[in-house]
Amino acid sequence: MTVLMDEKLIFEIDREGREGYSIPQSDVVKVSPEEVLKELYRKEEIKSLPEVSEVDVVRHFTRLSTYNYAVDYGLYPLGSCTMKYNPKINEYVSRLEGLAYIHPLSDEDNIQGALEILYKLGEALKVITGMDGVTLQPAAGAQGEFTGMQLIRAYLNDRKDSRKIVLIPDSAHGTNPASAHLAGYSIEEIKSGDDGCVDIEYLEKRMNEDVAAVMLTVPNTLGIFEKNIKKICDIVHSKGGCVYIDGANLNALMGKTKPGEWGADVMHINLHKTFSTPHGGGGPGAGPVVCKSNLIPFLPKPVVVKEGERFRLNWNVPKSIGKVHAFFGNFLVCVRALAYIETMGAEGLTEATERAVINANYIRKKLEDVLDIPYKGRTLHEIIFSDKNFPNGVTTMDLAKRLIDYGFHPPTVYFPLIVHGAIMVEPTESEPKEELDRFTDAVKNILKEAEENPEVVKSAPRNSYRKRLDEVLAARNPKINYFG
Numbered sequence: 001m002t003v004l005m006d007e008k009l010i011f012e013i014d015r016e017g018r019e020g021y022s023i024p025q026s027d028v029v030k031v032s033p034e035e036v037l038k039e040l041y042r043k044e045e046i047k048s049l050p051e052v053s054e055v056d057v058v059r060h061f062t063r064l065s066t067y068n069y070a071v072d073y074g075l076y077p078l079g080s081c082t083m084k085y086n087p088k089i090n091e092y093v094s095r096l097e098g099l100a101y102i103h104p105l106s107d108e109d110n111i112q113g114a115l116e117i118l119y120k121l122g123e124a125l126k127v128i129t130g131m132d133g134v135t136l137q138p139a140a141g142a143q144g145e146f147t148g149m150q151l152i153r154a155y156l157n158d159r160k161d162s163r164k165i166v167l168i169p170d171s172a173h174g175t176n177p178a179s180a181h182l183a184g185y186s187i188e189e190i191k192s193g194d195d196g197c198v199d200i201e202y203l204e205k206r207m208n209e210d211v212a213a214v215m216l217t218v219p220n221t222l223g224i225f226e227k228n229i230k231k232i233c234d235i236v237h238s239k240g241g242c243v244y245i246d247g248a249n250l251n252a253l254m255g256k257t258k259p260g261e262w263g264a265d266v267m268h269i270n271l272h273k274t275f276s277t278p279h280g281g282g283g284p285g286a287g288p289v290v291c292k293s294n295l296i297p298f299l300p301k302p303v304v305v306k307e308g309e310r311f312r313l314n315w316n317v318p319k320s321i322g323k324v325h326a327f328f329g330n331f332l333v334c335v336r337a338l339a340y341i342e343t344m345g346a347e348g349l350t351e352a353t354e355r356a357v358i359n360a361n362y363i364r365k366k367l368e369d370v371l372d373i374p375y376k377g378r379t380l381h382e383i384i385f386s387d388k389n390f391p392n393g394v395t396t397m398d399l400a401k402r403l404i405d406y407g408f409h410p411p412t413v414y415f416p417l418i419v420h421g422a423i424m425v426e427p428t429e430s431e432p433k434e435e436l437d438r439f440t441d442a443v444k445n446i447l448k449e450a451e452e453n454p455e456v457v458k459s460a461p462r463n464s465y466r467k468r469l470d471e472v473l474a475a476r477n478p479k480i481n482y483f484g
């Protein structure tokens, strides 16, 4: 086992003269490639390519593929990341030749089907969120936030209103302040109350004509629904500001409530979370933005429109903030999302929400006697524990690492920052009860180990490919180039 778990880089298994194939020399063509290609023929040999045989290559990549934890392997409970199982039919549809090989510069007449997919997905997202306009261009949640904040800025500028401040609660997702800052705003934090929700009295006092927007993650990173959301929207609107909703975790809301009905002006949606597109490892994803009618004139262009039975790309959007992605965004991610929405149907999507919430609350219930729950309010799709009462100096990091030995991907840890030693678990709706039980049993076992034999936990992971890494060194002194 240890040999296989220590696969070398492909450059290190290189042996001179090895080839990926061997076929007999042709006895038909008598001219050499050099004669045919003439000055195009490469003069110098390429030195840096590894010389490996077919079996070397196949084994190399097959072994590497087993070093990755995957949602197809087991529970992947990263909070706020929604690592749900992605039905394979969505993959199949996105690989259909007619979709996978479309050239993005094709003539509109030849890609009516693709435009219809984009149009239908946009309409579905509008219905799900209760909003009026949509763009599918942003490639990720954070880019959706940036796009949404640009929309707010363009809308306010158009009214000669140059507000400078965006208010963001301390329980928001970390990308929110970064995106608002990139869009040119100064950020001010709003403290959460003891119930994990926005302090309404504080907001009422702070809200004035300098504030462009309030950016809210709903449910927030404590997994708690912002119970005063309508009141918050009213307060912000009464002073002429906009409400931005971070809807990355729509699988806590979908089919149950619509941000457009609360009074939200703009929100983004993570297709790669809620709408079952594989993610992790950096992409690809999609972070569509939906908005109310007053912001539609500013949406990125081109906009997909339907005229009679035909679909067209409308470039004539004079107040548009411009493009935020090449062509139409990540098209095949949109295909997967529409396949998911259509195979689930409205009832299926609602049931997914219910199950996501039930699964998180099941874990909460099973662990509430052994782990501290800092915010007691009702939680939706994820549950946050703290490291209070951990015995023998065992930390959240130790627990997370030990879970690897039990065959699980660790949950999100040390986030949100307002919870000491936070452990954030989001099981998603696709997990069966048996897998949830395996997980909660593992956590309970680890806590018992922490009492009886803390060294086992502190030195975890013990059975993995790499042992405990020096994360500070990795961040301070990254060595990311083999040749460097």
Ligand SMILES: *Cc1c(COP(=O)(O)O)cnc(C)c1O
Binding pocket: 080, 081, 140, 141, 142, 143, 173, 175, 217, 246, 247, 248, 249, 270, 285, 287
């Ligand atoms: C994941 C997430 C984001 C960021 O999305 P990316 O696609 O990773 O950029 C933003 N907000 C919330 C609440 C999230 O869960």
